[in-house]
Amino acid sequence: MKKGLLKKLFATTLVGAMAISMVACGGEDAGEKDALTKIKEKGELTVGMSVDYAPYEFFVMENGKKKMVGMDLEILKEVAKDIGVDFKVEEMEFKGICTAVQAGQVDIGLSGLSPDEKRRELVDFSDIYFEAEQGILINKKDVSKIKKLEDLKGLKVGAQLGSIQADIANTIPDVKTKFLEEVPVLIQDLLAGNLDAVIVELPVADVQSVIHPELARAEEKVQDEAGGGSAIAVPKDQKALLDQINKTIKRLIDEEKIDSFYKDAVELSKSEVVGE
Template identity: 40%
Template sequence: MMLLLMVVIMSACGQEQTTGAGSEPSPSSESGGAEKKVIVLGTSADYAPYEFHKSINGKDTIVGFDIEIAKAIAADMGAELKIEDMDFDGLLMALSTDKVDFVISGLTPTEERKKNVDFTDIYYYAEQAVLVRADEGESIASLDNLSGKQVGVQKSSIQEGIAQDIQGAKLTSLAKIPELILELQTGRVDALILEKPVAQQYVKNQEGLVVANVKIDQAEDEGGSAIAVKKGNQDLVDQINSTLEKLKTSGDIDRFVIEANEMLGE
């Protein structure tokens, strides 16, 4: 059952309620109050260009192409979007315990995850990449070269599973990507495994980092991002899939990706 919060907007208070997504409150009714649905998004806003923090007009704002998709979903439902930012490894638990209605966070619909939550159609595909310090770039030509090295990954991520399969690699699993970047820059880890768009953004914005020339083969369930909803909520899956199909057909998802990358460069 989808968790839907009902917000009562009292005209006597003379206040409008808005969210970090910038959606507009519903108008007050003649009786002095109006009900408006609120749908709650769970995300881990440390994964640019998918979702990240940016100061806009002096206000810390969560942005990214996943967030634009979430806004479109809320708009199609006639709901106000509320964003809950949390550690990546806590997202699916928050979904299962009704703390959020849906999760968008560059999430891959693996068979293991499907045991606990339901997924929409894939909305975006990205390759995996190995991020290293520039002076190590030429020495890492395959995943085998990471044997004996300290490899950083985000906790509970697809990349953690990839690293676990590298014979002899030693893992550092952390909740936040910026923490992993610091570990790499300070030499506490030798390489990171990230989705390629994320790795490329750090190369663009952080000196001394490069994407190694490594091809990472992926199983069928290790590619693509989808949106997670609580197990058994097929109605919400269908509603979101309808929005995703519209966004794909119109080219809006591609536009969201381009705009998110442009925001990172501003």
């Protein structure tokens, strides 16, 4: 009788201890604040950007001072306003933005990012806020020679490191590629004759051809199998933050503000762009 009673008491105690442990673990998970709550509590949204990509984000000189401008910056202002916080831009290399979001170094990434499969392994993405196709930027003297992607076979082609455009460049037979962090440096190489072409998004190609009249866009657009469009990078499994950002994007699209931001950024790019 005593042995049976002891066994029952031990079993009851063990089950009770396990239950308490499970509740404690569950309490920790339940008590973990989501990303949106943390952003609201600190009163600031930190954003990873590579500020060298007109018309998305770039610097201009205004009254002798360097000023950050661009379509993405205007979208960021609206996202922060809707959350009810200030924002802070953390400048970084383009290829490291999604990694920084994943590691919690910044709250979101906003830098003309296309949501490809490799990036989706690191972060979640908002809805597409801007659709853009790919293009080939060349010297005007080559417009009759370089009209489409196939014409770049065996030539020297540049693209931003870690970008969709770099992936496209790698599909060209016998191509000699040059991948760099900063697009303006690639543009200078193109102007100097060190590159035959630079693959960029069409808006970027159009802006660069305005800044540098000696450049032009190749006749045919580049077919991008990965799909075009730009989205905002968000930490994985942060539904509240993602929903909030998507709400802002929908509002801006419905109000036709993103088109307005784009047009304004193109006009600003006609001024003195720092780094070009």
